[in-house]
Amino acid sequence: xxxxxxxxxxxxxxxxxxxxxxxxxxxxxxxxxxxxxxxxxxxxxxxxxxxxxxxxxxxxxxxxxxxxxxxxxxxxxxxxxxxxxxxxxxxxxxxxxxxxxxxxxxxxxxxxxxxxxxxxxxxxxxxxxxxxxxxxxxxxxxxxxxxxxxxxxxxxxxxxxxxxxxxxxxxxxxxxxxxxxxxxxxxxxxxxxxxx
Amino acid sequence: xxxxxxxxxxxxxxxxxxxxxxxxxxxxxxxxxxxxxxxxxxxxxxxxxxxxxxxxxxxxxxxxxxxxxxxxxxxxxxxxxxxxxxxxxxxxxxxxxxxxxxxxxxxxxxxxxxxxxxxxxxxxxxxxxxxxxxxxxxxxxxxxxxxxxxxxxxxxxxxxxxxxxxxxxxxxxxxxxxxxxxxxxxxxxxxxxxxxxxxxxxxxxxxxxxxxxxxxxxxxxxxxxxxxxxxxxxxxxxxxxxxxxxxxxxxxxxxxxxxxxxxxxxxxxxxxxxxxxxxxxxxxxxxxxxxxxxxxxxxxxxxxxxxxxxxxxxxxxxxxxxxxxxxxxxxxxxxxxxxxxxxxxxxxxxxxxxxxxxxxxxxxxxxxxxxxxxxxxxxxxxxxxxxxxxxxxxxxxxxxxxxxxxxxxxxxxxxxxxxxxxxxxxxxxxxxxxxxxxxxxxxxxxxxxxxxxxxxxxxxxxxxxxxxxxxxxxxxxxxxxxxxxxxxxxxxxxxxxxxxxxxxxxxxxxxxxx
Numbered sequence: 001x002x003x004x005x006x007x008x009x010x011x012x013x014x015x016x017x018x019x020x021x022x023x024x025x026x027x028x029x030x031x032x033x034x035x036x037x038x039x040x041x042x043x044x045x046x047x048x049x050x051x052x053x054x055x056x057x058x059x060x061x062x063x064x065x066x067x068x069x070x071x072x073x074x075x076x077x078x079x080x081x082x083x084x085x086x087x088x089x090x091x092x093x094x095x096x097x098x099x100x101x102x103x104x105x106x107x108x109x110x111x112x113x114x115x116x117x118x119x120x121x122x123x124x125x126x127x128x129x130x131x132x133x134x135x136x137x138x139x140x141x142x143x144x145x146x147x148x149x150x151x152x153x154x155x156x157x158x159x160x161x162x163x164x165x166x167x168x169x170x171x172x173x174x175x176x177x178x179x180x181x182x183x184x185x186x187x188x189x190x191x192x193x194x195x196x
Numbered sequence: 197x198x199x200x201x202x203x204x205x206x207x208x209x210x211x212x213x214x215x216x217x218x219x220x221x222x223x224x225x226x227x228x229x230x231x232x233x234x235x236x237x238x239x240x241x242x243x244x245x246x247x248x249x250x251x252x253x254x255x256x257x258x259x260x261x262x263x264x265x266x267x268x269x270x271x272x273x274x275x276x277x278x279x280x281x282x283x284x285x286x287x288x289x290x291x292x293x294x295x296x297x298x299x300x301x302x303x304x305x306x307x308x309x310x311x312x313x314x315x316x317x318x319x320x321x322x323x324x325x326x327x328x329x330x331x332x333x334x335x336x337x338x339x340x341x342x343x344x345x346x347x348x349x350x351x352x353x354x355x356x357x358x359x360x361x362x363x364x365x366x367x368x369x370x371x372x373x374x375x376x377x378x379x380x381x382x383x384x385x386x387x388x389x390x391x392x393x394x395x396x397x398x399x400x401x402x403x404x405x406x407x408x409x410x411x412x413x414x415x416x417x418x419x420x421x422x423x424x425x426x427x428x429x430x431x432x433x434x435x436x437x438x439x440x441x442x443x444x445x446x447x448x449x450x451x452x453x454x455x456x457x458x459x460x461x462x463x464x465x466x467x468x469x470x471x472x473x474x475x476x477x478x479x480x481x482x483x484x485x486x487x488x489x490x491x492x493x494x495x496x497x498x499x500x501x502x503x504x505x506x507x508x509x510x511x512x513x514x515x516x517x518x519x520x521x522x523x524x525x526x527x528x529x530x531x532x533x534x535x536x537x538x539x540x541x542x543x544x545x546x547x548x549x550x551x552x553x554x555x556x557x558x559x560x561x562x563x564x565x566x567x568x569x570x571x572x573x574x575x576x577x578x579x580x581x582x583x584x585x586x587x588x589x590x591x592x593x594x595x596x597x598x599x600x601x602x603x604x605x606x607x608x609x610x611x612x613x614x615x616x617x618x619x620x621x622x623x624x625x626x627x628x629x630x631x632x633x634x635x636x637x638x639x640x641x642x643x644x645x646x647x648x649x650x651x652x653x654x655x656x657x658x659x660x661x662x663x664x665x666x667x668x669x670x671x672x673x674x675x676x677x678x679x680x681x682x683x684x685x686x687x688x689x690x691x692x693x694x695x696x697x698x699x700x701x702x703x704x705x706x707x708x709x710x
Contacts, residue, residue: 066545142529143624146248146525149525150248152247155247158246162525164497170360171498176332176361176495177332178492181331181336184339188350189348189508192353193352194284194314194350194353195508196286
């Protein structure tokens with residue numbers, strides 16, 4: 001009846017309306033902020049933090065602050081913060097710079113060089129800063145937690161830290177339910193699970 | 197723009213659409229079903245994953261600061277992503293009244309009237325009460341907690357066949373055990389002659405001239421084309437086309453149907469002003485706690501997504517049912533910051549939080565209550581789009597507080613340590629006030645006895661528009677306190693039977709299908 005529905009999905013370019021919307025967002029952010037958010041919008045931070053090992057070390061240290069006990073060498077630990085499929089990647093460079101700058105200001109050392117207690121203090125500082133910065137830190141924590149605990153980049157591995165083994169592994173019925181299940185059951189008020 | 201003509205056009209492909217598609221095609225009518233979302237093949241497209249990218253591809257949300265409504269946009273609608281709990285709504289749900297004491301449901305629609313149609317739907321989806329040796333461990337532990345306190349608990353009915361306990365029910369069961377509509381109604385509708393088109397969005401409906409002329413019953417050949425639906429491909433060159441139809445069934449879901457009818461006001465000027473109003477959201481409340489060592493230790497990640505047990509103990513007294521939820525990391529993290537009761541709220545990250553997450557698999561118990569909250573939500577036009585709204589009055593706040601307290605009490609009296617939950621938005625920021633979330637929204641174009649109170653009559657027929665029907669969750673006038681899927685499907689079967697009786701040569705009662 002209809003014959004061309006199998007056409008491949010093509011990415012649509014940013015239209016004029018979207019461009020205006022983004023421009024408006026930037027303008028609003030600039031107008032509403034005097035310091036940190038403006039720096040972030042204007043990308044006034046060392047560019048190499050967007051692509052260097054230094055930036056990665058900071059983000060890794062941040063992720064291990066949020067999730068203590070996560071392995072240092074786990075590449076998936078902060079991957080979500082730089083994942084181009086997720087909106088946060090645009091802010092990752094600024095975020096790393098902000099962490100480092102706060103660390104320098106508070107403890108005269110880079111964020112990645114700090115011990116865990118000091119790193120916690122720096123992150124708390126970000127959460128208690130202006131509203132935009134707070135949202136940025138909240139978003140970074142949320143994304144790190146959701147990606148790592150859910151094992152989104154390796155469904156086979158899941159998240160060993162919390163004993164979540166990700167993808168399906170059939171462990172047999174004994175893993176699924178308890179033996180002699182009747183001893184757990186409470187009294188029932190229906191014959192078929194559908195009380196009138 | 198191309199124009200296509202058909203006897204019956206059905207918009208949507210979920211629980212409200214599948215039954216009319218099948219029954220009207222079986223009755224020999226030319227049926228076209230259009231779905232905005234993509235085609236889904238259970239064996240190929242369903243995933244065993246916790247990757248949020250997968251869910252967000254199909255699950256959409258309409259939200260505001262106070263309420264968020266989740267719905268599916270794909271072939272099969274919500275049936276591809278539901279937990280398969282297939283429960284008949286209790287009689288009490290049909291007896292709810294509004295603030296003036298008037299019954300929310302039309303007088304001729306209640307549990308007794310729907311029971312035969314529930315039976316048909318259950319037969320189609322192979323619904324069976326879960327056997328005791330299939331109940332997952334978290335369901336049994338929940339049942340044990342209720343047993344400890346002398347409360348009742350039911351083994352829930354499920355739309356599942358040959359379950360192997362893989363546990364990825366919500367993401368879609370690639371083993372074919374989950375009875376989504378992709379395995380029954382929709383292929384049977386195609387076999388009966390229906391045509392299904394995915395990636396085709398219905399943009400607007402317009403009544404054709406003479407919409408009220410012609411018979412309102414009799415064989416289809418005597419009826420004029422009454423409606424034109426303007427559609428657009430969601431892929432490729434976004435081709436536009438029109439479909440002219442004699443009978444139009446709108447079943448795009450509670451959100452989708454309201455949005456479409458609101459967009460169609462110009463072409464359907466006589467529509468009730470209740471379109472988009474009266475959204476009931478099934479008052480979902482979640483709490484969590486850490487079980488004591490005295491409870492048996494079990495793998496709470498294993499087994500079906502829904503815990504298999506549901507308690508009606510507080511239905512009469514508080515209008516709620518309570519069940520347990522699987523504490524999977526993605527679901528926990530995406531909805532709330534969990535902190536130990538009494539600890540500072542700031543411990544939602546760091547050492548203390550990892551400690552909680554480590555207990556997800558063995559000790560974390562999550563309860564969810566569904567309740568008969570009033571239909572106070574709205575879907576309204578906002579700028580170029582739509583938003584969901586709700587008034588948070590004192591009664592609603594009291595409902596949420598009391599429901600939470602009941603469930604906390606059950607946890608505490610079983611020796612659990614209660615976890616505080618701060619709910620978060622999609623960016624992980626805390627909601628500063630009560631925020632309602634629902635995937636069980638109904639009622640945006642509800643059934644009523646008059647146009648003043650609702651959008652459709654008890655047959656699902658839109659007031660003042662012959663041949664135009666709403667057969668999905670949008671027509672359901674109240675919260676149900678249980679999962680809504682089975683009631684939407686049963687009601688759609690009932691409405692479909694009425695349409696067949698009005699427009700097709702009788703082919704035997706629908707109920708004979710069982």
